Structure formats: structure tokens, C-alpha cells
Amino acid sequence: MENNEEPEQDDEFEDEETSREIVAPGEVLTEDVHNFIPGRGAILNKKGDKIISVIIGLKQIKKNYINVIPLRGFYTPQIGDKVIGIITDKNPVKYKCDINAKYEGILKIKNTVKHNKMRIRGNQREEETLEKLYVGDAIIGKIIAADRLNSPEITLVGKYLGRKSGGIIIQIDPPKVPRIIGRNGSMIKMLKNLTNCNIFVAQNGRIWIKGINIEHERLLIEAIYKIEEEAHTTGLTDRMEEFIKNETKRRGME
Amino acid sequence: MTLLIQDEYPKKLLRDDGKRLDGRGKTDLRPIKMEVDVIKNADGSAYIEWGNNKIYASVYGPREVHPHHLAKPDRGILRVFYRMATFSVFERKRPAPGRREKEISMVISECLEPVLFLELYPGTSFEIFIEVVDADGGTRCASTTVAALALADAGIPMRSLVTSCAVGKIEGQLITDLSGIEDKAGESDMPCAISWFNDEISLLQFDGKMNRAELDESLNMVRNAMEKIYEMQLDTLKQKYIQIQEQNEG
Numbered sequence: 001m002e003n004n005e006e007p008e009q010d011d012e013f014e015d016e017e018t019s020r021e022i023v024a025p026g027e028v029l030t031e032d033v034h035n036f037i038p039g040r041g042a043i044l045n046k047k048g049d050k051i052i053s054v055i056i057g058l059k060q061i062k063k064n065y066i067n068v069i070p071l072r073g074f075y076t077p078q079i080g081d082k083v084i085g086i087i088t089d090k091n092p093v094k095y096k097c098d099i100n101a102k103y104e105g106i107l108k109i110k111n112t113v114k115h116n117k118m119r120i121r122g123n124q125r126e127e128e129t130l131e132k133l134y135v136g137d138a139i140i141g142k143i144i145a146a147d148r149l150n151s152p153e154i155t156l157v158g159k160y161l162g163r164k165s166g167g168i169i170i171q172i173d174p175p176k177v178p179r180i181i182g183r184n185g186s187m188i189k190m191l192k193n194l195t196n197c198n199i200f201v202a203q204n205g206r207i208w209i210k211g212i213n214i215e216h217e218r219l220l221i222e223a224i225y226k227i228e229e230e231a232h233t234t235g236l237t238d239r240m241e242e243f244i245k246n247e248t249k250r251r252g253m254e
Numbered sequence: 255m256t257l258l259i260q261d262e263y264p265k266k267l268l269r270d271d272g273k274r275l276d277g278r279g280k281t282d283l284r285p286i287k288m289e290v291d292v293i294k295n296a297d298g299s300a301y302i303e304w305g306n307n308k309i310y311a312s313v314y315g316p317r318e319v320h321p322h323h324l325a326k327p328d329r330g331i332l333r334v335f336y337r338m339a340t341f342s343v344f345e346r347k348r349p350a351p352g353r354r355e356k357e358i359s360m361v362i363s364e365c366l367e368p369v370l371f372l373e374l375y376p377g378t379s380f381e382i383f384i385e386v387v388d389a390d391g392g393t394r395c396a397s398t399t400v401a402a403l404a405l406a407d408a409g410i411p412m413r414s415l416v417t418s419c420a421v422g423k424i425e426g427q428l429i430t431d432l433s434g435i436e437d438k439a440g441e442s443d444m445p446c447a448i449s450w451f452n453d454e455i456s457l458l459q460f461d462g463k464m465n466r467a468e469l470d471e472s473l474n475m476v477r478n479a480m481e482k483i484y485e486m487q488l489d490t491l492k493q494k495y496i497q498i499q500e501q502n503e504g
Contacts, residue, residue: 055406074409102375235503
């Protein structure tokens with residue numbers, strides 16, 4: 001039921017254009033500024049004769065763009081992202097929730113229920129909806145408005161969205177999220193099949209897990225942290241499959 | 255056991271064979287050891303051992319500013335907290351932040367600001383906490399170096415790293431990387447930092463006497479020293495990931 005319906009997502013770490021070369025901030029990526037354009041994570045230097053990296057990451061040449069795939073960093077909200085948040089505050093007008101970004105996300109009452117399902121009974125409307133969520137609840141939301149200056153706005157109306165009860169939420173580095181999903185969802189499908197767990201990976205680096213028992217959940221969490229640590233290596237999906245199979249056998253949880 | 259309290263500095267800072275008291279040549283650096291990702295709860299962290307200096311730096315951000323009135327609507331701010339442990343120096347240091355610590359915090363913050371893209375994060379703050387556990391001359395240089403390393407480790411976009419080193423004069427001779435005694439008893443001391451983006455000098459403080467020709471020469475000397483340290487910084491940053499690659503790919 002809890003599927004990540006995002007199979008089109010590319011795994012930028014697994015791309016053929018991505019090299020294994022690690023670059024640090026300020027390092028020269030190329031001096032050929034006529035044939036290459038600085039893309040993500042790269043800028044021209046002040047004289048305009050070199051393209052340099054601005055973050056620590058993997059060098060990638062895509063057509064005539066030079067990009068740097070980050071290995072560490074923070075989450076910047078973008079419209080359409082699915083995020084896992086935790087309600088930190090509520091008042092009659094809106095909820096506030098921690099979404100692991102630099103600003104707190106805002107969840108308005110009108111975005112918590114479907115429009116045609118809102119029941120209005122005199123003054124009871126707000127109270128009824130406010131009863132739905134409490135401080136400390138975990139939610140899966142979608143970002144509907146975000147920019148550099150204002151707090152992002154979240155909605156709970158949509159497929160797979162809403163309050164989550166049960167399960168475990170873990171946190172990884174947001175830049176490693178594409179690696180957990182894998183190319184065309186290959187990694188996440190493998191994890192689901194081998195551990196019999198439901199997984200929801202949110203763009204802000206939080207992962208919701210619910211398995212049939214604690215042993216399977218524990219194994220999955222270990223596997224996810226291993227993927228996070230080795231995200232910049234090649235052949236990770238095969239190695240993870242081997243790791244999980246070996247561990248299941250060793251722990252005797254067929 | 256008698257407790258030796260050194261009140262006076264040695265009269266000669268150079269040995270008869272022309273070397274310094276700790277056996278270094280005039281342009282030699284003290285042994286440097288760096289490490290990144292040492293504090294788990296921080297977004298980025300680094301540790302440096304530079305001679306007898308032992309310094310930790312941790313970076314948090316971008317996050318909301320507290321107190322809120324310090325926030326700027328058009329750009330982010332960088333706050334540096336340089337603190338010395340009470341046991342880091344010979345006589346117990348009072349734990350409250352003093353004039354010197356506030357000055358060094360400000361100097362380091364102004365030195366690192368030009369390499370960050372603060373205009374992209376309005377209303378937020380980046381915070382660097384520098385904790386000097388052991389001090390022996392040149393802590394502001396070591397702190398700047400380690401703070402830049404921690405920023406890069408946190409994945410914060412930077413134009414380049416920043417490297418810092420000191421030059422000075424003892425007994426009429428120019429030397430690089432002054433130790434504690436040379437700093438106090440020597441003739442002059444000049445901490446210097448460079449941001450490698452367009453080779454700009456980012457920090458330059460001066461204390462003592464030096465003529466114009468000596469100043470030019472000392473800037474050349476410090477540049478050579480900083481190039482060596484820059485190589486170490488890059489190596490430390492990458493080594494963390496290269497090790498994992500080598501382990502798993504064979």
C-alpha cells in the first residue's frame with residue numbers, strides 16, 4: 001500500500017556520466033570554458049577562465065554541462081516534494097510542522113481535509129478539524145508552495161498522504177535519497193521484497209518503515225544506513241542484495 | 255616533585271646550529287593532523303592537531319536565527335563562537351568569553367564570510383562553534399583552517415576553502431608558523447589567511463616591527479606554507495569517501 005510512486009526518478013549516483021572522482025569546494029573541474037557550462041554545484045571563477053566546484057561531491061559531465069552530485073547537505077523544499085513532518089505547534093488557523101528544512105512548514109486547516117468532505121455545523125467546523133492532529137503526530141505531506149523567503153506550505157490531500165500511525169521514522173542525509181530509491185526504483189523494490197517491510201522515502205531525508213516484526217525492521221534500518229554510507233560507490237544494489245540475504249540467513253529469520 | 259613555573263622566556267630563541275628551540279628550520283611547519291566528521295550530532299565537524307594545539311569545530315545550519323532580531327531580511331548571517339577551555343592554557347582561563355575571544359570570533363567570521371553564498375539564505379544563520387582544548391600559539395590560524403574544513407564537511411556551498419598560517423620575526427630572522435614561546439618573546443607576529451577563490455587575502459593582522467622588504471618576503475613565505483596546508487585540507491576532506499570506495503570496490 002505504501003508505495004513510492006516515483007519510478008521515473010533517476011539515480012544520479014548510478015548514472016553512467018557520473019565519475020568516481022571526488023571533488024572538494026574550490027577545486028578546478030575544467031579550464032575549458034568554451035565547451036562546458038557550469039551546472040548544478042559548479043560556478044565560474046571570478047576571472048571566468050575556470051569552472052570550480054562549490055560543494056564536496058562527485059563530478060558529472062552531462063552533455064556540455066558540468067555538475068557536482070553532492071555527498072552531504074541540507075534539504076531545500078521544492079514544490080511537489082513529498083515530506084515527512086512532525087507537528088510542533090497548533091493554533092486555530094494553522095499547524096506548524098518540522099520538515100527538516102531551514103523554516104518550519106505550515107499546514108493550513110483547509111489543506112487537511114478534502115473540500116467536498118468538510119462538514120460545517122455552525123461554529124463546530126474548526127474544532128472538529130483541529131481534533132484530527134495533535135502535537136507530536138507524524139504526517140506525510142506534499143509541498144504546494146515554497147520559495148527562498150517564506151515558510152513552505154504543506155497539504156495532506158492526496159494519494160498516500162495524511163497522518164501516520166505505527167512504524168518507525170529514521171533520518172538520513174537528504175542528498176542520499178535518490179540512492180535509496182535507486183534507478184527506476186530498483187533499490188527500494190529490492191528492499192521491500194527481501195525484508196517484507198513497507199517503506200516510504202520522503203524527499204527531506206526521512207524514511208517511514210513498518211514491517212511484520214522488529215527483526216525485519218532492524219535489518220532494514222541497518223541496510224539503509226549502509227546504503228547512506230556507501231552511496232558514492234558502484235554496484236551498490238547487488239552488494240546490498242547479497243548483504244541482506246546473508247544477514248537473513250545468519251539471523252535465522254526466513 | 256617540584257612544580258616548575260616558567261616566568262621568564264628564554265633569552266635565545268634560535269639555537270647555535272641555526273635551528274629553532276623545537277628543532278625546526280625557519281620555514282618548517284609543526285606536525286599537522288586533521289580529521290573530519292568527528293561530532294555526530296553536528297551537521298559538519300572537524301578536528302585539528304597543529305603542534306600542541308588541539309581544536310574542534312562544528313557547524314550547524316542553515317537554521318532560524320535566535321535571537322530573532324539578528325536576522326537579516328536580505329541575506330543570511332555567519333556566527334562564530336571561538337571559546338577556549340579553562341584547562342587549555344598554563345594558568346586557568348576564566349570560562350566567560352573575554353575581549354580576546356570575542357575579537358577572534360569576529361575576525362574568523364569576517365574571514366570566512368566572503369567564501370559563503372550567504373545571499374541565497376535570507377533570514378537564516380550558519381553557526382560555527384570552535385572549542386580550543388589545548389593552546390600553544392597560533393590558535394586563530396588553526397581555528398580558521400579547521401572551521402573552513404567543517405563548513406565543507408557539512409556540505410554548505412562554498413567558493414573555496416580558506417587556509418591560514420602565521421609568519422613572524424625572531425632575532426631578526428623571518429620564520430613561519432610561530433609556536434607559543436616564539437609568539438610571546440619574538441619581535442613580530444603576522445597571522446594571515448587566504449581564500450583560494452581568486453587568491454584573496456582574507457585575514458591579515460600584525461603585531462610588532464617589520465620593514466617593507468621583510469613584509470613582502472614574509473607574505474611569500476606564508477603563501478608557500480599555506481599551499482602545503484591546503485593540500486592536507488583537500489586530502490582530509492576526500493579521504494573519508496575514498497576509503498569507503500576502496501574498501502567496497504576492491
